[in-house]
Amino acid sequence: MIRLPTRRPFVAIAVLACLAASLLGCATEDSGPPNVLFLSVDDMNDWVGALGCDWARTPNIDRLAARGTLFTNAHAPSPKCNPSRTAILSGLRPSTTGIYGNGEWWKPNLPDAVMLPRHLRENGYYAAGGGKVFHHTPGFNPPGSWDEYFDLVDDLRTEDFLIPYRRPNNISSFDWGPVAKEPMEMGDGATVRWAEDFLARDHDKPFFLAVGLFQPHLPFYFPARIGEGLGPDDAPVPLDLPGDLDDVPEPGRRMAASRRDDLELIASHGDLADIVRAYTACIRHADLLVGRVLDSLDSSRYASNTIVVFWSDHGYHFGEKHHFAKDTLWERSSHVPLVISAPGLTEPGGRCARPVSLIDLFPTLMDLCRLSAPDRLEGVSLRPLLEDPSRAWSRPALMTFGYGNHAIRSERYRYIRYANGEEELYDHAADPNEWTNLAGDPGYETVIEEHAAWVPALNAEGALRKSAFRFHPTTYTWTLRSDEERR
Amino acid sequence: MIGRRAFLSGLAGAGGFGSRSPAAPPAGAMNVVFIAVDDLRPELPCYGNPAVKAPNIERLARRSLVFERAYCQSAVCGPSRASLLTGLRPDTTRVWGNRAHFRDALPDAVSIPQCFRQTGYRTEAYGKVLHGKMADPPSWSVPVWPEGGRQAGMQYVDEERLAAMRAEAPGREWEGRDIPTLEWTKRSSSQAPDVPDNALQDGQVADRAVQALRRSHREPFFLAVGFQKPHLPFTAPRRYFDLYDPNAIKLAKDPVRPAGAPELAFTRSNELRGYTDIPDEGRIPEAKARELIHGYYAATSYMDAQVGRVLDAVRAQGLEDSTVVLLFGDHGWHLGEQGQWAKTTNLELDARAPLLLHVPGMQARGAATDRIVEFVDFFPTLCDACGIEPPEGLEGVSMVPLLDDPGRPWKRAAFTQIPRPYLADQDWTYMGYSMRTAGCRYTEWVDRKGDVAARELYDLEAAPLETVNLADRDEHRAQVLRLASQLRAGWRGSLPPSQGRVP
Numbered sequence: 009m010i011r012l013p014t015r016r017p018f019v020a021i022a023v024l025a026c027l028a029a030s031l032l033g034c035a036t037e038d039s040g041p042p043n044v045l046f047l048s049v050d051d052m053n054d055w056v057g058a059l060g061c062d063w064a065r066t067p068n069i070d071r072l073a074a075r076g077t078l079f080t081n082a083h084a085p086s087p088k089c090n091p092s093r094t095a096i097l098s099g100l101r102p103s104t105t106g107i108y109g110n111g112e113w114w115k116p117n118l119p120d121a122v123m124l125p126r127h128l129r130e131n132g133y134y135a136a137g138g139g140k141v142f143h144h145t146p147g148f149n150p151p152g153s154w155d156e157y158f159d160l161v162d163d164l165r166t167e168d169f170l171i172p173y174r175r176p177n178n179i180s181s182f183d184w185g186p187v188a189k190e191p192m193e194m195g196d197g198a199t200v201r202w203a204e205d206f207l208a209r210d211h212d213k214p215f216f217l218a219v220g221l222f223q224p225h226l227p228f229y230f231p232a233r234i235g236e237g238l239g240p241d242d243a244p245v246p247l248d249l250p251g252d253l254d255d256v257p258e259p260g261r262r263m264a265a266s267r268r269d270d271l272e273l274i275a276s277h278g279d280l281a282d283i284v285r286a287y288t289a290c291i292r293h294a295d296l297l298v299g300r301v302l303d304s305l306d307s308s309r310y311a312s313n314t315i316v317v318f319w320s321d322h323g324y325h326f327g328e329k330h331h332f333a334k335d336t337l338w339e340r341s342s343h344v345p346l347v348i349s350a351p352g353l354t355e356p357g358g359r360c361a362r363p364v365s366l367i368d369l370f371p372t373l374m375d376l377c378r379l380s381a382p383d384r385l386e387g388v389s390l391r392p393l394l395e396d397p398s399r400a401w402s403r404p405a406l407m408t409f410g411y412g413n414h415a416i417r418s419e420r421y422r423y424i425r426y427a428n429g430e431e432e433l434y435d436h437a438a439d440p441n442e443w444t445n446l447a448g449d450p451g452y453e454t455v456i457e458e459h460a461a462w463v464p465a466l467n468a469e470g471a472l473r474k475s476a477f478r479f480h481p482t483t484y485t486w487t488l489r490s491d492e493e494r495r
Numbered sequence: 496m497i498g499r500r501a502f503l504s505g506l507a508g509a510g511g512f513g514s515r516s517p518a519a520p521p522a523g524a525m526n527v528v529f530i531a532v533d534d535l536r537p538e539l540p541c542y543g544n545p546a547v548k549a550p551n552i553e554r555l556a557r558r559s560l561v562f563e564r565a566y567c568q569s570a571v572c573g574p575s576r577a578s579l580l581t582g583l584r585p586d587t588t589r590v591w592g593n594r595a596h597f598r599d600a601l602p603d604a605v606s607i608p609q610c611f612r613q614t615g616y617r618t619e620a621y622g623k624v625l626h627g628k629m630a631d632p633p634s635w636s637v638p639v640w641p642e643g644g645r646q647a648g649m650q651y652v653d654e655e656r657l658a659a660m661r662a663e664a665p666g667r668e669w670e671g672r673d674i675p676t677l678e679w680t681k682r683s684s685s686q687a688p689d690v691p692d693n694a695l696q697d698g699q700v701a702d703r704a705v706q707a708l709r710r711s712h713r714e715p716f717f718l719a720v721g722f723q724k725p726h727l728p729f730t731a732p733r734r735y736f737d738l739y740d741p742n743a744i745k746l747a748k749d750p751v752r753p754a755g756a757p758e759l760a761f762t763r764s765n766e767l768r769g770y771t772d773i774p775d776e777g778r779i780p781e782a783k784a785r786e787l788i789h790g791y792y793a794a795t796s797y798m799d800a801q802v803g804r805v806l807d808a809v810r811a812q813g814l815e816d817s818t819v820v821l822l823f824g825d826h827g828w829h830l831g832e833q834g835q836w837a838k839t840t841n842l843e844l845d846a847r848a849p850l851l852l853h854v855p856g857m858q859a860r861g862a863a864t865d866r867i868v869e870f871v872d873f874f875p876t877l878c879d880a881c882g883i884e885p886p887e888g889l890e891g892v893s894m895v896p897l898l899d900d901p902g903r904p905w906k907r908a909a910f911t912q913i914p915r916p917y918l919a920d921q922d923w924t925y926m927g928y929s930m931r932t933a934g935c936r937y938t939e940w941v942d943r944k945g946d947v948a949a950r951e952l953y954d955l956e957a958a959p960l961e962t963v964n965l966a967d968r969d970e971h972r973a974q975v976l977r978l979a980s981q982l983r984a985g986w987r988g989s990l991p992p993s994q995g996r997v998p
Binding site: 247421437438449 | 992
């Protein structure tokens with residue numbers, strides 16, 4: 009009889025090591041609470057190789073997708089930076105907080121809100137943020153939010169613009185083109201360098217590391233080297249279907265007209281292809297930086313015990329529906345790349361086609377980190393989909409823009425209801441471009457009824473805008489202006 | 496209804512293709528009579544042409560739902576039948592012509608009869624069900640008759656020998672099987688011999704189908720009957736020709752190709768060429784056109800009489816209330832319209848085909864529906880009607896909801912495809928992908944790399960047939976973009992609106 013060598017001593021040692029690790033609260037061992045790398049990009053479309061885009065070339069995002077679960081039907085809670093990010097980080101819908109635009113500070117409007125990094129801090133995590141996580145203008149990172157924050161370094165110019173024609177407002181950001189810098193010399197490079205240093209350090213607590221890249225946000229500056237491989241025809245200008253807005257109700261048309269001047273200004277100079285090319289180059293740049301962060305994680309001691317979440321805050325139009333930029337309730341504005349890689353949980357190469365919202369990230373992370381979540385979160389944990397990406401999922405994704413305007417995205421349909429009651433319905437199985445509004449067509453009554461049931465009943469009044477406050481950056485406090493001052 | 500449990504027990508009992516002991520018959524199960532007609536276009540009284548004599552199909556129409564917009568997935572026998580029998584489209588079966596068998600690419604595919612057989616049905620086939628010589632042993636409880644689906648020598652009667660026989664024994668009545676026939680090769684395009692119905696294959700198919708129905712049925716049955724006529728040559732007993740006055744037959748009006756359509760859209764009426772009375776090229780003379788239409792109508796009436804014998808046997812056996820009847824033509828046919836004869840185009844006349852469905856208990860008996868359905872829908876429909884769980888991965892949907900509510904919103908489009916060159920089979924250079932919506936037909940001719948070589952857009956609200964290709968006109972640019980997007984989204988994008996839950 010052959011005796012197998014016993015494994016018992018090894019098991020005992022491993023158990024001891026685990027015990028020791030958990031007693032010490034060490035974040036490097038598999039058994040301890042997981043670390044979180046929360047990696048985001050700004051204004052980035054679903055133009056990702058793993059989602060079928062063949063011109064953006066995103067090998068690093070693709071490799072992250074290949075090792076985790078790629079959500080192919082993920083949506084921003086709102087098609088604009090601040091309402092989207094505030095919803096993601098508070099776990100509350102814009103229609104609950106009243107934060108609908110970029111002009112509302114969350115802190116003075118929601119003084120009691122415990123945002124994601126703060127909640128993690130209160131539960132034993134070390135929360136570090138860099139770049140753009142909350143909205144990037146002053147007043148969005150109040151004390152207590154983070155243990156450590158590395159501020160966004162921007163690439164804005166004040167002169168020598170690359171585009172000779174200017175738009176009347178927002179002069180500095182309306183610009184695009186190659187710059188004579190290396191990828192790591194750009195503003196986001198500084199954030200990445202900070203993140204690399206962070207990952208090389210010893211941490212005695214589990215950490216939450218938020219790395220917020222500003223790319224590919226306007227201005228679309230990119231390192232010249234990145235643009236070299238990108239020919240003038242490599243990035244196609246999206247189709248602006250003639251008459252596409254004919255079946256869109258008035259509120260939708262108004263949203264689509266919000267940046268019409270910019271679109272027409274760019275088009276009148278024949279520069280649509282050029283700006284799309286610049287944006288694509290910025291995506292490639294962002295992907296390169298994502299790759300640097302992933303490499304740093306992989307070569308760190310935290311590689312095997314760190315959850316990675318990659319997301320974009322919303323999408324971006326380049327002429328679709330005769331619109332430029334974001335701020336619409338259509339697929340182009342809300343559909344985003346989302347990857348979650350959770351060691352020991354997600355299967356490599358998982359693809360999930362169920363509709364999910366980035367508002368689900370807060371409860372998902374609480375679930376994955378085995379922490380109790382604040383009571384009021386309005387998303388749900390995506391753990392079941394991480395365990396089985398094809399399991400049944402009856403919950404659609406909700407997105408909101410402005411007071412009372414909502415879109416409900418199910419696996420097959422997008423239903424939009426504006427504050428005035430007007431509706432749109434698109435069948436994504438047939439119409440991925442949302443060219444044919446089916447609302448009002450016979451036979452869709454049940455479909456509309458089922459989707460409308462998910463429209464939130466609560467529509468909070470818009471929060472107080474910046475003009476209502478006086479912000480004191482040194483003390484990081486706000487005082488309400490008198491009515492007179494506001495005028 | 497059989498329900499899922501019976502289905503599962505059926506599977507457990509079937510035990511493989513050669514099994515002689517399928518599961519016990521589920522009590523009260525529906526039978527199926529599945530009637531495939533070769534090259535039958537919707538040229539019937541129930542489709543608005545009373546000139547064609549088809550009283551038996553008309554009788555079936557009065558208790559069926561008549562589908563005014565039923566589309567095959569490819570307008571040639573092999574791919575159409577492989578598709579409808581597997582519930583999968585030609586790009587899935589990879590049967591694009593008459594040479595391939597669906598089991599070449601999909602050895603484990605389950606056909607409709609095979610699915611029923613696994614559930615405990617007795618499945619039998621008489622005549623042409625799959626194309627040509629293709630038997631499919633897994634599908635049938637007993638071998639198909641005739642072997643290979645078509646008996647050589649039953650396409651033409653040997654009229655010379657028959658005359659000699661009749662001269663030798665005047666007054667003797669000859670049985671159908673005694674009538675001499677000629678070896679198969681293309682001869683004249685029509686023949687009107689004075690013979691009994693069962694001198695020719697379809698009559699013999701009906702004989703055997705009737706025999707099968709008269710047997711006692713210990714298990715529910717799936718009886719497939721494949722009639723060959725009105726396929727060329729238009730051979731039918733003379734009395735069916737005598738039903739028509741040749742001078743009253745209307746020729747195709749304005750028989751010219753649609754303006755601005757690409758050459759790829761057409762054939763040179765290849766199938767008709769080679770018959771000894773047909774010129775090798777060019778127009779078919781008017782007198783011959785009239786003769787061909789006469790032959791097509793006569794062959795249709797002959798086939799209709801055989802359909803009648805089968806339906807009579809169903810009724811005589813008291814099976815009408817327990818038998819689903821599905822009758823269809825495998826694709827359409829051109830009778831000179833648009834300068835075309837025969838099939839193998841994506842045009843409306845070839846893609847659209849007759850379809851009648853009777854399910855006992857249905858509400859819309861004798862009604863017609865203009866809802867778009869496709870032949871890939873047969874599989875899930877028959878399963879639904881009989882309470883059988885269909886296999887996974889079918890590429891159609893059950894039409895059963897239309898049987899009670901024929902006006903409900905349904906598919907937004909039907910998809911049909913055809914390769915070029917003509918009958919290129921696996922070796923095609925271009926594939927024409929065509930989509931029929933409620934108002935138009937849109938077609939793209941795509942090469943092997945996926946590049947579009949030509950587009951067609953026809954307004955079918957303005958005229959029932961394609962007359963002008965609008966695809967390259969500026970004012971239709973947006974429409975073409977929308978349709979191109981819908982075509983790319985494919986059949987999954989044109990399914991009926993979902994019901995029941997947020998999908």
